[in-house]
Amino acid sequence: MSASFKHLFGIAQLSRQQIEHLVHLGESFIELSRRSVKKAPTLRGKTVINLFFENSTRTRTSFEIAGKRLSADVINISASTSATKKGESLLDTGETLAAMQPHVLVIRHSISGACEFLADFLPDTSIVNAGDGAHEHPTQVLTDLLTLHVQAGGVAGKTMTIVGDIAHSRVARSHLLAAQKLGYKVRLVAPKTLLPRGIEQFGCEVFHDFDAAIPGSDVLYMLRMQTERLTSNCCFPSIREYHEAYGLNAARLALAADDCRVMHPGPMNRGVEIASEVADSARSHILDQVEHGVAIRMAVLTALCGNSPESSPSPRSKRREKAESAMRAQGKLL
Numbered sequence: 001m002s003a004s005f006k007h008l009f010g011i012a013q014l015s016r017q018q019i020e021h022l023v024h025l026g027e028s029f030i031e032l033s034r035r036s037v038k039k040a041p042t043l044r045g046k047t048v049i050n051l052f053f054e055n056s057t058r059t060r061t062s063f064e065i066a067g068k069r070l071s072a073d074v075i076n077i078s079a080s081t082s083a084t085k086k087g088e089s090l091l092d093t094g095e096t097l098a099a100m101q102p103h104v105l106v107i108r109h110s111i112s113g114a115c116e117f118l119a120d121f122l123p124d125t126s127i128v129n130a131g132d133g134a135h136e137h138p139t140q141v142l143t144d145l146l147t148l149h150v151q152a153g154g155v156a157g158k159t160m161t162i163v164g165d166i167a168h169s170r171v172a173r174s175h176l177l178a179a180q181k182l183g184y185k186v187r188l189v190a191p192k193t194l195l196p197r198g199i200e201q202f203g204c205e206v207f208h209d210f211d212a213a214i215p216g217s218d219v220l221y222m223l224r225m226q227t228e229r230l231t232s233n234c235c236f237p238s239i240r241e242y243h244e245a246y247g248l249n250a251a252r253l254a255l256a257a258d259d260c261r262v263m264h265p266g267p268m269n270r271g272v273e274i275a276s277e278v279a280d281s282a283r284s285h286i287l288d289q290v291e292h293g294v295a296i297r298m299a300v301l302t303a304l305c306g307n308s309p310e311s312s313p314s315p316r317s318k319r320r321e322k323a324e325s326a327m328r329a330q331g332k333l334l
């Protein structure tokens with residue numbers, strides 16, 4: 001079975017079978033990274049461009065390593081060194097890079113929907129969402145699913161308790177979508193100010209008291225405060241009080257079952273959402289997540305590069321006009 005899709009915008013577009021296929025493909029790539037010669041010819045002749053408009057350590061590096069280990073040519077561009085600094089729009093940057101005929105464009109952007117927007121008029125390029133605003137972060141969630149597949153025999157029937165800044169977290173949103181498809185339960189724990197209104201529609205349980213949510217949890221998934229997306233600093237009283245109410249320390253972890261696992265997508269803010277004694281403990285799978293992030297990105301690049309464009313594009317000028325007027329209407333044209 002193949003995953004069979006042209007772009008990866010989010011977990012929302014994937015079926016349970018496609019998610020499972022990517023997780024199994026990812027599992028098959030773990031071993032390659034542990035060899036002394038970490039190279040396979042799978043993507044020879046393919047070009048992958050990483051275009052990052054937001055900071056990243058894990059995601060950008062793992063896409064780069066994944067592409068290189070599979071023999072693709074990988075180019076990294078960050079907003080701080082690109083022509084966007086000279087006033088070029090996202091649209092023009094995308095079209096410029098697409099004119100160089102890459103197979104895959106991996107994009108991280110602060111605007112939700114930026115990848116779908118670009119895909120509309122880059123018909124020959126596969127686009128991978130490496131995190132778009134507070135919308136989705138599919139490869140992080142696939143990475144977490146691979147970690148739980150390898151370390152805990154999968155997620156079906158398990159309860160994942162996600163704690164922290166849910167309101168601004170694309171990782172939480174992608175997990176809520178994956179949980180519905182794969183049959184795991186999600187508990188969300190946060191102060192009211194860090195929870196989006198109507199989040200219960202995803203079928204999750206909502207808690208404001210962290211201690212009450214711990215018994216029965218199979219995974220405690222800690223989130224960083226997404227300060228880059230906070231519009232005001234009134235979401236929580238102080239770092240100290242936040243840590244007391246929502247930080248995971250050893251005393252709190254003692255309320256969990258012995259086999260409850262701790263995860264975090266990184267970057268961690270030690271002493272805020274997680275204490276070092278937990279982050280560095282045997283219960284923590286944070287570095288496993290990092291290792292599996294490379295394997296999952298190998299799987300995603302392999303799945304995408306095996307596919308050719310699905311349909312013939314509408315004329316470029318028409319697509320551009322349509323896309324620009326939609327973005328202008330939303331006040332989002334960069």
Ligand code: NCD
Nearest residue numbers: 058059131137224265266267
């Ligand atoms: C996450 C992200 O960028 O959304 N990190 C990541 O990709 N490893 C979570 C975060 O930044 O807190």
